[in-house]
Structure formats: structure tokens, C-alpha cells
Amino acid sequence: MMTSTVQTAYEALGGEAGVRALVKNFYALMDDLPETFALRMMHPERLSGSETSLFEFLSGWFGGPDLYVAKKGHPRLRMRHANFRVSPAMRDQWLLCMTQALDAQVADTDLRSRLIEKFSQMASHLLNSPDAAAGTVSATPQHGDNISLNLSKPRTIMKTAHDLVTAAKARVQEVAIAEAEQAIREADVLLDVREADEYAAGHLPGAIHASRGLLEFKLSSSPELNSRDLRIVLYCKTSGRAALAACALHDMGYLQVKSISGGFDAWLTAGKPIVKPSLPAFE
Numbered sequence: 476m477m478t479s480t481v482q483t484a485y486e487a488l489g490g491e492a493g494v495r496a497l498v499k500n501f502y503a504l505m506d507d508l509p510e511t512f513a514l515r516m517m518h519p520e521r522l523s524g525s526e527t528s529l530f531e532f533l534s535g536w537f538g539g540p541d542l543y544v545a546k547k548g549h550p551r552l553r554m555r556h557a558n559f560r561v562s563p564a565m566r567d568q569w570l571l572c573m574t575q576a577l578d579a580q581v582a583d584t585d586l587r588s589r590l591i592e593k594f595s596q597m598a599s600h601l602l603n604s605p606d607a608a609a610g611t612v613s614a615t616p617q618h619g620d621n622i623s624l625n626l627s628k629p630r631t632i633m634k635t636a637h638d639l640v641t642a643a644k645a646r647v648q649e650v651a652i653a654e655a656e657q658a659i660r661e662a663d664v665l666l667d668v669r670e671a672d673e674y675a676a677g678h679l680p681g682a683i684h685a686s687r688g689l690l691e692f693k694l695s696s697s698p699e700l701n702s703r704d705l706r707i708v709l710y711c712k713t714s715g716r717a718a719l720a721a722c723a724l725h726d727m728g729y730l731q732v733k734s735i736s737g738g739f740d741a742w743l744t745a746g747k748p749i750v751k752p753s754l755p756a757f758e
């Protein structure tokens with residue numbers, strides 16, 4: 476009797492253990508390679524959640540158990556990447572890590588090229604932004620490229636507030652002031668993340684006050700704001716605090732967060748209307 480010998484990519488990689496190892500190595504490379512620093516900065520500080528998501532997605536995509544779909548529903552990967560700037564440079568950094576991880580694990584050259592081809596197609600499909608000044612890799616990753624991993628290397632570099640804001644801006648979607656009104660019209664909620672005195676001195680019409688310090692707590696305690704698909708627009712004075720706040724919201728799981736480029740100051744300079752609550756007169 477003939478038996479079918481068609482093997483899935485999941486089986487060819489060694490099943491669950493093989494796919495897990497690939498994902499672990501992929502993120503270890505992202506963490507370690509100097510050329511992929513900008514890509515690393517788009518991701519949360521702890522990579523364990525990212526590892527789980529990618530492992531579960533690849534398990535199903537490669538023909539094994541569809542763990543991602545069972546947990547999160549349809550992958551909608553383009554939509555789930557919409558809040559990140561996926562530029563050609565970022566795609567190349569992503570593919571550099573994956574190519575290196577496959578080189579280290581998959582000896583079968585035919586299988587390796589077919590997987591790299593699949594990943595390249597998917598990565599190009601996710602592109603949503605032209606190259607920014609976020610950092611580039613000069614060369615297309617080659618199969619033979621080798622790197623040495625030093626997983627025990629301590630991270631000793633201190634970051635400034637400016638570094639944190641730059642990294643945050645690489646992760647979040649900013650809308651130009653010219654498109655801000657349209658974004659606000661399409662949003663479910665407009666949040667002013669400045670301090671209470673700044674909000675009281677004047678704010679955008681319709682904005683709810685939720686200072687950056689209390690933002691996560693306010694959202695968690697408001698059931699009507701708990702949907703991952705809630706369309707949120709944020710602003711602060713110039714957009715630094717809003718970028719950091721948007722990252723916190725991404726980390727909470729919100730998928731559709733936008734920040735107004737230039738913030739309240741840019742809104743004022745553009746001559747757009749603001750609201751100043753009138754204070755009660757004590758006479």
C-alpha cells in the first residue's frame with residue numbers, strides 16, 4: 476500500500492521543538508546584532524511575548540497546530556503591523572535575523588531557500604512605510620553570513636529621554652497636523668495625555684484628559700475603553716510624551732493608536748480651534 480510522504484515545513488523543521496528553537500534564535504539575533512538595533516527598539520523590552528506570538532503563528536503557517544488562530548483569531552498580520560513603521564530598512568533587518576537563524580538551524584539548502592523565499596514575500600507584504608532615518612542595513616542578507624552570538628553580554632548602555640522618545644516614535648504611527656482632524660473624526664476616543672493644568676489651560680475640542688502617569692490605570696478601569704480595536708488618537712504638548720504613551724498602549728494590546736505629530740503646539744500654530752473651560756466666578 477502506498478503511503479503519502481508529503482512533509483510540512485513544520486515537520487521538516489523538527490516539529491514544535493524546531494520551530495521554537497528558530498524563533499528563540501531569531502529574537503536572540505535581533506537582540507544582539509548591532510545592525511538590527513532600530514528593529515529591536517520597535518519591540519518591547521522583554522521579548523518573551525513576541526516570541527510566543529511568532530512561535531504560535533509559525534506553527535500554523537508551517538502546517539502544524541494552528542495555535543495563533545485558536546488564541547487570537549485570523550492573523551490579519553498587515554493590520555497588526557499597521558502601528559509599526561515597516562519600511563524597507565526594517566524589513567531587511569527582520570530578514571537578516573531570520574536568514575541567520577535559518578542558516579544556523581537548517582542544513583537542507585533547498586528547504587532553507589524555500590523558507591527564506593516565503594519569509595521575504597510575507598515581509599514585503601507587510602511594508603507600510605518608506606525608509607525613515609531609523610537605520611538601514613546595507614547588504615541583502617546572504618545565506619552564508621555568519622555572526623557570533625554572545626547571549627550573556629550585559630546591556631550597559633544608558634539611554635536618555637531623547638533616545639526613548641526616538642525609539643518610541645519608530646514604533647508608533649504619527650499623523651501630520653494636516654490629517655489630524657480627519658484622524659480625530661475617525662477615532663473612537665481622543666486623549667490628552669498632558670498634565671491637568673495644561674489641559675485646563677486649553678485643549679482640543681472633544682479631548683478627554685488622561686495624563687500619561689495615569690493613562691494605563693484609567694483605561695483599565697473603563698470597561699467601555701477596553702477593546703483592542705478601539706481607535707485612539709493621542710496628543711501632548713509636542714508629541715514626545717504622546718509617543719511614549721502610545722507605546723504603553725501598544726504593550727497593553729491596543730492595535731489602533733495614533734499620535735498627533737507636533738502635538739498641541741503644532742495644532743495651535745496651525746490656527747485650529749481649542750477649548751478653554753470657563754472657570755466659575757465667585758462673586
Ligand code: HEM
Pocket residue numbers: 514517518519524525526528529532547552555556559560561562565566567569594597598599601602
Ligand atoms: C518586515 C518586517 C517586520 C517588522 C518590522 C515587524 C515588526 C513587528 C513588531 C514591532 C511586532 C510587535 C511585537 C510585540 O509587541 O511583541 C510584531 C509582531 C508580530 N509579527 Fe512582525 N514584523 C515584521 C515582519 C514579520 C513577518 C515576516 C512575520 C511572519 C512571518 C511577522 C509576524 C509577526 C507576528 C505573528 C506578530 C504578533 C502579532 C500580534 O499577535 O499582535 N512579522 N512584528
